[in-house]
Amino acid sequence: MTNTADKGDRLASAVSRIRGLLGEANCLVEPAAVEPYVVDFRRLYHGSTPLVALPSTTAEVSAVLAVCNELGVGVVPHGGNTSYCGGATPHAAGDEIVVGLRRLNRIRELDPANHSLVAEAGCVLADVQRAAESVERLFPLALGSEGSCQIGGNLSTNAGGLAAVKYGVARDLVLGLEVVLADGRVLDELKSLRKDNTGYDLRHLFLGAEGTLGIITAASLKLLPRPRTIETLFAAVADPEAALELLGRLRVASGDDVTTFELLPRSAVELVCEHVNPTADPLGGTHAWYVLCEVSSARDDPSLRAAIELELERALEAGLVIDAVFATSGPQREALWRLRESIPEAQRRAGASLKHDVSVPVASLPAFVARASAAALAVVPDARLVTYGHAGDGNLHFNLSVARDGDDALFLARGSDVEAAVLDIVREFRGSISAEHGIGQLKRAQLKSYKGPVALSVMHSIKQALDPNGIMNPGKVLADR
């Protein structure tokens, strides 16, 4: 199957057979219709494909994959197209078929008594959240892109987000999976059980595999009781160390109900005030670091606020916290969240940026910030550090913006040097070079450098075992397309 002419024939044959299977209406071939499927969210990649197939059932996904596997044609699964790493964008060669999952978008089952729901891959995350809310339940995965990202993509990339400090990442919220394997067979592990020790856990192979081992078509998701008490606070702290000490105290004071714990540097607040909203800063004065913290309880609990306030007073007395404000209304809460969520937009408007989605053990976060900041500034001394993120998980978006009057191109030209400096320090701290955004196309080379050789070898063995023809999202995650 290495002859080029033969390869073209096989691709044409696959396209033709899939058009027959799904019908013309569900097969996009015109360039204008295909375009949204071949450019990634960050516009880092522009791919090409002869066909976007839009199956609406698991059986159709199965039939499409069986054809592609038989003919050795690559398949790129495509959800809400919110990957930060080009994970859902085909290569420019145009020899892969895109499988869009958006028509596979039913909530198959909603079971509040079992605290579970079964959603198909193409369900938009916000719709899953709303389905849970409709029966007084919470589906706790919360992402900036929740209005457009799809649950299949969330699971395939093991999305993290804003509430992982309490609820875990996407893989922690999955009870069961339905997956179409590379050869079209349907792996039905769509159980809604809390305990099931019957052999190898196959769910976790596909969760986070970015579509390289099969296509997740449906999942049974874990729900929780809806929160009835939510307290949101914004605090100024001297440094990341003080932030972590505060986190530890609030975990105890709240009964381990801290659901969000975000760290923001002064630079992020200033960028948002300058570029997005001049009144975004909720506190007077200039402070080096800030924390956005949310505590949620399923219980209707007026005593929770008092318990947190008491702990906060102690933290103020101890000098851990310099200033703090509670949201006392819905709009105030939204304003605090908007400040946090406006940082990417503010960075975009502030010119070129360099971004690193990394994690370290939570306790190592202050030392990591100090070391990595110095190392990055040694490469680009006039850059603005915009290090923010999910400190409660040890997950930082270790970002830099170009200096106020700096040259974008010169700044970006130092990108790989900055990255190497930062990731080497991540390695020293036994951290992760991709905490929540995955690998996709963007970080394949870094994965090869920073992942251990034994782990890489085991990954290749598994890829070979489950996708021997190499048709599933070729060249994503593993580097050897």
Added chain:
Amino acid sequence: MTNTADKGDRLASAVSRIRGLLGEANCLVEPAAVEPYVVDFRRLYHGSTPLVALPSTTAEVSAVLAVCNELGVGVVPHGGNTSYCGGATPHAAGDEIVVGLRRLNRIRELDPANHSLVAEAGCVLADVQRAAESVERLFPLALGSEGSCQIGGNLSTNAGGLAAVKYGVARDLVLGLEVVLADGRVLDELKSLRKDNTGYDLRHLFLGAEGTLGIITAASLKLLPRPRTIETLFAAVADPEAALELLGRLRVASGDDVTTFELLPRSAVELVCEHVNPTADPLGGTHAWYVLCEVSSARDDPSLRAAIELELERALEAGLVIDAVFATSGPQREALWRLRESIPEAQRRAGASLKHDVSVPVASLPAFVARASAAALAVVPDARLVTYGHAGDGNLHFNLSVARDGDDALFLARGSDVEAAVLDIVREFRGSISAEHGIGQLKRAQLKSYKGPVALSVMHSIKQALDPNGIMNPGKVLADR
């Protein structure tokens, strides 16, 4: 490698080389010394081995496996020997080497600020719990056998236990793993991170694989703040449906802090009173079903008890709860727990028993109990049903004891018929035929019948990819030794 004489030579060579590697003192070969390693906890199996190797470092485990892989000699990993399914017992042929992990028992790292600790496989679970307590943390895995089981075995069997309703099962408590692969390579995924999306999640392959893919030598485990408020209550309810309604209400009233929710039938209370402790029944009167419920909070929270009491009063008024008692002292709490934990002993003293460790979706539990009870009694009409367990997880020990004056042998002879009847109903409810005890040797045939063929095929592919010579715990989980 199929010639029998050659096989004997290879086994002898492996034994000799391993004795050289570890030293005579760490190699058990005398029958009396070997005996505890070849008989399982339930005495269902009596195996044989020429050698129990006792490595004390990961490097030694690696060296042992490299030898066995080279020579094609089977290896049986052995922890605290508490498997209910013969998972750690060698076959009777005597052609496998047992690798005992008990000397690999260091706590390598204790990091309260990161809420994590790193323990080697041979650490006894209770010692891990104590290490966490020593720094004001909780390691929440709680099992009846915690005084002797080892963490490596807990993880390899994905143990469940008494607190899974809140904290999840063993696999939910693992941040990172160190594993020696079949060929002796060391897979170092021993990170203590909350977020790490760098390729396939290899941890979850080994968690629950019962030593058939490699040997877990160390794990980074998730800790939580130590509970400061614990409320324990025992309630009489009319039926499993009322129990589940109570669970839902208590989850909300407690802020989702229900950590244990056990269901007990009247028969279990009567068996414990008759065979273990005549004063075990904490409530007057005769009630069909009981619930043992514990609520824990990391917060020092006097209002929690009042909130639960209020909900309990409402449940009494609504007729959901018939009677209830709170533990008001440590000894009272212990007595309630002892009642629950004495059930296996009481069943043992009551004569022959038939046991099924199954799970169904939590909401299906009442219907399952009704259907399975009828089906079991249709086979053994005079048996005593002793259906109890972790109702909050949908996990029941669906057990039967022989009639008071029944014949053990006649009763046991119906075992496979009862099992088939029960497991067929489990399948109808999309449940699990082994919720927390795993497969081992005991349930291989059932796995083959009840697991889907695609899942079985994928499991075999993974086994072949990671252990091509088939040396890791041969004939466990998968049936084709």
